[in-house]
Amino acid sequence: MPVYDDVLRRNQGEIEFHQAVYEVLESLSPVVQKRPEFVEASIIERICEPERQIIFRVPWVDDKNVVQINRGFRVEFNSALGPFKGGLRFHPSVYLGIVKFLGFEQVFKNALTSMPIGGGKGGSDFDPKGRSEGEIMRFCQSFMTELYRHIGEYTDVPAGDIGVGGREIGYLFGQYKRITNRYESGVLTGKGLSWGGSQARTEATGYGTVFFVNEMLKTRGQSLDGKRVVVSGSGNVATFAVQKVHQLGGTVVAVSDSSGYVVDEHGIDLEALREVKEVERGRIDSYVAKVGGRATFIEGGSVWDVPCDVALPCATQNELPVEGAKALITNGVQVVGEGANMPTTPTAVAAFQAAGVLFAPGKAANAGGVATSALEMQQNASRDRWTFDHTEERLADIMVGIHELCLSTSDAYDIPGDYVAGANIAGFTQVADAMLAMGVI
Ligand code: GLU
Numbered sequence: 194m195p196v197y198d199d200v201l202r203r204n205q206g207e208i209e210f211h212q213a214v215y216e217v218l219e220s221l222s223p224v225v226q227k228r229p230e231f232v233e234a235s236i237i238e239r240i241c242e243p244e245r246q247i248i249f250r251v252p253w254v255d256d257k258n259v260v261q262i263n264r265g266f267r268v269e270f271n272s273a274l275g276p277f278k279g280g281l282r283f284h285p286s287v288y289l290g291i292v293k294f295l296g297f298e299q300v301f302k303n304a305l306t307s308m309p310i311g312g313g314k315g316g317s318d319f320d321p322k323g324r325s326e327g328e329i330m331r332f333c334q335s336f337m338t339e340l341y342r343h344i345g346e347y348t349d350v351p352a353g354d355i356g357v358g359g360r361e362i363g364y365l366f367g368q369y370k371r372i373t374n375r376y377e378s379g380v381l382t383g384k385g386l387s388w389g390g391s392q393a394r395t396e397a398t399g400y401g402t403v404f405f406v407n408e409m410l411k412t413r414g415q416s417l418d419g420k421r422v423v424v425s426g427s428g429n430v431a432t433f434a435v436q437k438v439h440q441l442g443g444t445v446v447a448v449s450d451s452s453g454y455v456v457d458e459h460g461i462d463l464e465a466l467r468e469v470k471e472v473e474r475g476r477i478d479s480y481v482a483k484v485g486g487r488a489t490f491i492e493g494g495s496v497w498d499v500p501c502d503v504a505l506p507c508a509t510q511n512e513l514p515v516e517g518a519k520a521l522i523t524n525g526v527q528v529v530g531e532g533a534n535m536p537t538t539p540t541a542v543a544a545f546q547a548a549g550v551l552f553a554p555g556k557a558a559n560a561g562g563v564a565t566s567a568l569e570m571q572q573n574a575s576r577d578r579w580t581f582d583h584t585e586e587r588l589a590d591i592m593v594g595i596h597e598l599c600l601s602t603s604d605a606y607d608i609p610g611d612y613v614a615g616a617n618i619a620g621f622t623q624v625a626d627a628m629l630a631m632g633v634i
Pocket of ligand 1: 278279280281350351352353354355382534559560562563564566
């Protein structure tokens with residue numbers, strides 16, 4: 194693929210970005226045959242090159258009065274469908290290749306939501322682990338002191354991702370407001386409920402993933418009711434995936450973090466999990482004592498060894514390797530839905546598909562988070578506030594819509610039931626049509 198060779202040449206060493214591009218390009222040959230105008234206008238070449246990439250220094254002073262330097266990023270990938278939209282990730286692993294992979298995925302994901310949002314992503318190699326409130330605030334303020342000039346309600350709208358939740362969005366919004374002297378609610382999403390945030394935004398990514406998986410099960414005449422579910426991760430996405438699975442009658446028997454995983458045959462106790470992760474910001478092994486010893490902690494090891502009907506990778510990229518896929522298949526997994534971005538490696542995806550396991554890629558299954566961000570922008574633009582139930586209903590409709598779009602697209606291209614190709618083709622054609630209409634820009 195000459196386009197892919199160009200991507201390799203221009204983005205050397207950015208392996209996650211290469212992987213994300215390859216996975217999309219692999220799906221596009223039937224589109225290219227049907228729509229030669231995309232080739233004539235070099236749409237694929239253009240879509241693989243971000244519109245703008247910003248890298249900046251983030252200096253701040255820690256609690257010991259030592260000056261710290263981090264690197265900040267914002268990759269504004271594609272604005273054909275609306276302002277750049279996508280989260281910020283604060284994690285030591287963040288470098289340009291991670292931000293680009295996330296930004297690239299976001300372009301297609303956002304298109305699938307059918308909301309008017311382009312795609313972008315940002316973040317920093319800052320590690321929030323073990324940092325005090327004051328350090329987190331000063332870091333966020335310094336980060337925004339540079340970022341503010343690049344973003345705006347009609348330009349680029351950041352939100353959270355790994356390491357960036359309500360607390361960080363608060364500090365970021367406060368600094369933006371102070372610098373610009375504008376109460377521009379729609380410049381960030383994931384805000385607090387009393388200052389422009391949307392009901393159900395916190396829950397949306399996890400809930401949306403579970404809604405999507407329930408739709409997948411329906412295609413086989415089943416539902417989540419009575420299903421055994423394994424969720425990896427224990428952050429925002431995982432937490433609310435657990436909650437929605439339980440509301441729909443399934444049982445989540447395991448969750449994890451980077452230290453290992455816990456198995457709780459009674460079903461993961463959400464209060465205990467949130468106490469460990471959100472209040473104490475501790476490790477997952479503390480969960481065992483919180484539930485009176487009824488659960489088991491397995492240090493290291495793979496959560497994918499736990500037998501289940503449904504697996505929801507909700508932690509981070511490439512966390513589900515082919516060995517994990519094989520263990521899940523051997524234990525009879527029926528459905529895999531990605532709550533995280535690109536958590537399943539390409540060989541693991543291929544293994545699931547070859548085994549007839551229903552597999553949904555993150556850009557479809559986890560789009561509920563950003564879709565609800567778009568609902569937050571809608572509420573901010575009309576200076577309105579919706580109820581939880583109304584917002585959750587909109588989220589559920591959007592997820593059903595994405596599921597239908599993936600299936601109808603895979604049908605139209607003679608690859609029925611292939612959610613990966615369906616999502617890639619449907620996302621791509623929407624962005625490509627808009628780019629075609631707008632000329633060479
Ligand atoms: N970080 C989330 C994602 O991966 C949400 C981004 C947003 O709400 O803008 O889609």
